[in-house]
Structures are given as structure tokens and as C-alpha cells.
Amino acid sequence: MSTIELIAIILGGLTIGSALMVVLSTHPVRSVLYLIVTFFMISANYIMLNAQFLAIVNILVYAGAIMVLFLFVLMLLNLSKDNEPKTSLLMKIGATIAGGSLLVVLIGALKDASFVTIEQADNTVGLVENLGNLLFNKYVLPFEVSSILFISAMVGAVLLSKKEKQVID
Amino acid sequence: MEGVILNNGVSLQFYIILATIIFSIGVLGVVIRRNAIIILMCVELMLNAVNILMVAFSAYHGKGDAQIFVFFIMVVAAAEAAVGLSILVLLFRNRKTVDVGMFNKLKN
Numbered sequence: 001m002s003t004i005e006l007i008a009i010i011l012g013g014l015t016i017g018s019a020l021m022v023v024l025s026t027h028p029v030r031s032v033l034y035l036i037v038t039f040f041m042i043s044a045n046y047i048m049l050n051a052q053f054l055a056i057v058n059i060l061v062y063a064g065a066i067m068v069l070f071l072f073v074l075m076l077l078n079l080s081k082d083n084e085p086k087t088s089l090l091m092k093i094g095a096t097i098a099g100g101s102l103l104v105v106l107i108g109a110l111k112d113a114s115f116v117t118i119e120q121a122d123n124t125v126g127l128v129e130n131l132g133n134l135l136f137n138k139y140v141l142p143f144e145v146s147s148i149l150f151i152s153a154m155v156g157a158v159l160l161s162k163k164e165k166q167v168i169d
Numbered sequence: 170m171e172g173v174i175l176n177n178g179v180s181l182q183f184y185i186i187l188a189t190i191i192f193s194i195g196v197l198g199v200v201i202r203r204n205a206i207i208i209l210m211c212v213e214l215m216l217n218a219v220n221i222l223m224v225a226f227s228a229y230h231g232k233g234d235a236q237i238f239v240f241f242i243m244v245v246a247a248a249e250a251a252v253g254l255s256i257l258v259l260l261f262r263n264r265k266t267v268d269v270g271m272f273n274k275l276k277n
Binding site: 002035048084086095100106 | 200227228
């Protein structure tokens with residue numbers, strides 16, 4: 001086993017471990033913090049795969065924006081360990097069996113999939129220059145449409161969380 | 170691990186298995202937890218598992234298109250988190266709980 005494989009396996013183990021802690025920890029804030037750790041580990045995996053731009057964007061968007069939003073809402077709702085809803089043991093066992101079955105089926109199906117070895121795969125695709133060229137030439141229309149999606153999501157979020165006026169009848 | 174070796178020296182199968190395990194953990198979290206915020210977080214985890222797979226196959230093919238897709242998945246995930254959390258805040262304002270078991274009635 002080479003060094004790079006060892007690093008990949010350690011990173012993968014840390015990713016899986018922190019992802020498990022998201023599900024298993026009973027305190028919601030601790031869950032959020034473990035999810036942030038998971039996103040950093042996933043970014044490290046992206047760097048291993050030569051996707052530097054996505055690694056940075058992943059940290060910025062997920063750990064920087066989305067998780068702060070989650071943490072903010074958790075603090076706002078003042079949720080603590082005491083009012084954390086409990087799951088029954090039977091439900092936990094059933095869910096674990098269901099999730100484990102899904103894992104076994106997916107791995108069993110994908111394990112024997114054969115892939116053609118591609119010679120001279122370009123390993124500079126993850127750099128900003130190449131992705132920028134692709135994004136602003138081939139995918140410029142979806143890029144612009146996604147801004148409309150963002151605007152509508154923003155308007156929707158503002159409308160939803162606006163305090164409704166009391167209707168006098 | 171045998172199989173197709175990517176440019177970085179790690180096999181493609183390793184990343185497929187890694188993404189599958191993380192996806193299953195996300196599914197497990199959605200089923201096992203009753204806190205609606207944690208459920209939303211587990212959906213994010215599942216989206217990230219798909220992202221890992223996309224980047225791994227992008228490295229396998231040597232084409233950047235899959236990484237652009239990851240970019241768009243992130244856009245949709247951000248929009249989904251914003252709208253989902255505002256719906257949750259609204260629900261909490263009415264029911265004073267985030268337990269999904271309590272959200273089983275449309276009216277009172």
C-alpha cells in the first residue's frame with residue numbers, strides 16, 4: 001500500500017466517522033459541529049482528487065454559509081438536549097437494519113461494476129481556469145438560470161418567515 | 170484496493186464505496202432522527218455523498234463537466250436549506266417543537 005492510499009483511507013475513515021457522529025450525537029449543536037468537520041474532510045477528499053476549486057467552494061458555501069444558517073436557527077429556536085425528541089429503540093433497530101440493507105445492496109451492485117481504464121486522463125480539470133472556461137462557455141445558461149433560482153428561494157424564505165398580520169374578521 | 174486507479178493513485182472503487190457509505194449514513198439519519206433540523210442536515214450529507222462521486226468520476230474521465238454539476242448541486246442545496254429552515258422556523262412558531270412526529274396534522 002502506497003502512502004497516498006494510506007492518506008486516502010485515513011481521510012475516508014475520518015469522513016465516515018464524523019458523518020456517523022452527526023447522526024449519533026444527541027445534542028443538536030454538536031451534530032452541526034460534526035457536520036462542519038465532515039464538510040472539511042470532504043474538502044480534503046476533493047483536494048486529493050485534484051479539485052482545488054471545489055474544495056474551497058465547498059468550505060465557503062457549506063461550512064461558511066449553510067452550516068452557519070443551521071447553527072443560527074438552532075440557537076434561535078433555543079433547542080437543547082432536554083427537548084430533543086426521542087426515538088424508540090425498536091425504531092432505531094429498524095432504521096439501522098434499513099440503512100444497512102441499503103448500504104449492502106448498493107455496494108453489492110457497484111462492487112463488480114467494470115470500468116474501462118482511460119489513458120491520459122487530464123488531471124488539471126479541477127483548476128479555476130479550466131472550470132471557469134467551462135462554466136462561462138458551455139454552461140453559461142444554467143449558470144444564469146441558477147441565479148433566478150436563488151432569487152426565488154430568497155423571496156420565498158423572506159415571505160415565509162415574515163410575521164403574518166392578524167386578520168380581523 | 171484493486172480496480173481502476175485514478176491519477177492520484179487511489180482507485181475509483183474506493184471513492185464509490187466511500188460515497189455509498191456516506192449516503193447510507195445520511196439515509197440512516199433521516200430515518201432515525203426526529204429533529205427536523207437534523208433531518209435537513211442529513212439531506213445535506215446525502216447531497217455531499219453524490220458530490221464526492223461526481224468529483225471522483227470527473228477525475229476518472231478527465232473532464233470538468235461533473236465538477237460544474239457539483240457547483241449546481243451546491244446552488245440547489247443552499248436554496249433548499251434557506252427555504253427549508255424558514256419553513257421550520259414557521260412551524261416552530263406554530264407548534265413550539267421541531268419533532269417531526271408532531272407535524273402530523275394540517276390544522277390544530
